Amino acid sequence: MSTEKKSQQIKTGRVVSDKxxxxxxxxxxxxxxxxxxxxxxxKSNKFHAHDEDNVCRIGDTVRIEETRPLSxxxxxxxIEIVRQSEG
Numbered sequence: 001m002s003t004e005k006k007s008q009q010i011k012t013g014r015v016v017s018d019k020x021x022x023x024x025x026x027x028x029x030x031x032x033x034x035x036x037x038x039x040x041x042x043k044s045n046k047f048h049a050h051d052e053d054n055v056c057r058i059g060d061t062v063r064i065e066e067t068r069p070l071s072x073x074x075x076x077x078x079i080e081i082v083r084q085s086e087g
Contacts, residue, residue, distance in 0.1 A: 008066040012082060015060045016046065023074060024049050024056045026064055049076040059085025 013028035029044045048071075049064045056062055061083040064076040 010063060010065045010079070011047070011076075012061065012063050013047070015056050015058055015062055018051075018054075018056055018058055022051055022054060023071075024051045024062070024078065026062060026076070026078075047076045048073045049078050050074055051078045056081060057085055059087070 011026075011028045013026040015024045016027045017025035026047050026049050027044050028047065029042060031040050032043050033040055047064060049062070050067070050070050056078060060081050062078050063080045063082055065079050066075060067077045069075055070077075
């Protein structure tokens, strides 16, 4: 058997909610062409991410990585704050 570590996805997004304890909601925006008309459309997904020290605030740009299931909806962990929001 191979003992190689499975590669985890890493995404960058903006914190849209920090109301939960040790959890933030991160919105990741991306561009995707329409399947038929090929116009570029803006899409987004929201991910619940684990924030152990409660340091993330609304508006912060953060990098998250995929991890084992931590709760019913949390499968991501905050690994760094790329840019803090002003305010």
